[in-house]
Amino acid sequence: MNLLLIRLIIFAVLFFAGLKLYRMYREWKRDRDADEQDTTAGNPMVRCAWCKVHLPESDALREKGEWFCSSDHRDKYLAEDTSEK
Numbered sequence: 001m002n003l004l005l006i007r008l009i010i011f012a013v014l015f016f017a018g019l020k021l022y023r024m025y026r027e028w029k030r031d032r033d034a035d036e037q038d039t040t041a042g043n044p045m046v047r048c049a050w051c052k053v054h055l056p057e058s059d060a061l062r063e064k065g066e067w068f069c070s071s072d073h074r075d076k077y078l079a080e081d082t083s084e085k
């Protein structure tokens with residue numbers, strides 16, 4: 001009778017330990033996924049004001065509050081902007 005009770009306790013302890021480890025694993029996995037999302041958020045996509053193409057902010061050029069995919073498009077945009085005025 002006592003032996004059965006001990007076995008039940010051991011089984012219960014192992015079950016809860018496994019459950020806790022599983023939850024820790026899920027939390028760790030969620031944190032890792034969140035970190036991956038942060039790296040994408042740290043490099044947002046911007047749109048070229050000339051050709052409307054989307055590109056990462058780190059690859060884009062910024063001029064007068066607008067984003068450009070290349071210096072060529074920046075020059076074209078600025079040339080058109082000044083000619084209109």
Ligand SMILES: [Zn+2]
Binds near residue numbers: 048049052068070073
């Ligand atoms: Zn462009």
